[in-house]
Amino acid sequence: MNCYDRLRARGLTLPQVPTPIGNFAHCTREGDLLFLSGQGPLNEAGTLMTGKVGATVTTDEAYQHAQLVGLNLLAVLHSELGDLGRVRQVIKLLGMVNATPDFAEHPRVINGCSDLFVDILGDAGRHSRSAVGVGSLPGNITVEIEAIVAVRD
Secondary structure, eight states: OOHHHHHHHTTOOOOOOOOOSSSOOSEEEETTEEEEEEEOOBOTTSOBOBSOBTTTBOHHHHHHHHHHHHHHHHHHHHHHHSOGGGEEEEEEEEEEEEBOTTOOOHHHHHHHHHHHHHHHHGGGGOOEEEEEEESOOGGGBSEEEEEEEEEOO
């Protein structure tokens, strides 16, 4: 199975990549590395998932939100590369969780994205990562994740 077959098997489709909000690009290439700007949890209806994890959003809900972010990051990769098969390796993720001060399950939330990457990209989806809690995120979104990805020509 290729990446697209695995997406279909999970009932997932890549969303449209939204226009950046501001003066930046979703993706910048330097050599064989792509630096993906932070993405938020945009659902199929085009709505950003908002709230404070540990207060108004559960860990399980935030895991699903991180999975949405992963799908959005895959859409950016597809838009840039034309084929997810060109992903050689996801190198690094930085996952930020909009959480209460006492919330301690940040890694479990960001696993939503990490699990998706491994499910869809196989070994190329395994990566190093940081998962941190923050006091707020733009628009009160629950999760923001950025990535560094090595690609094949």
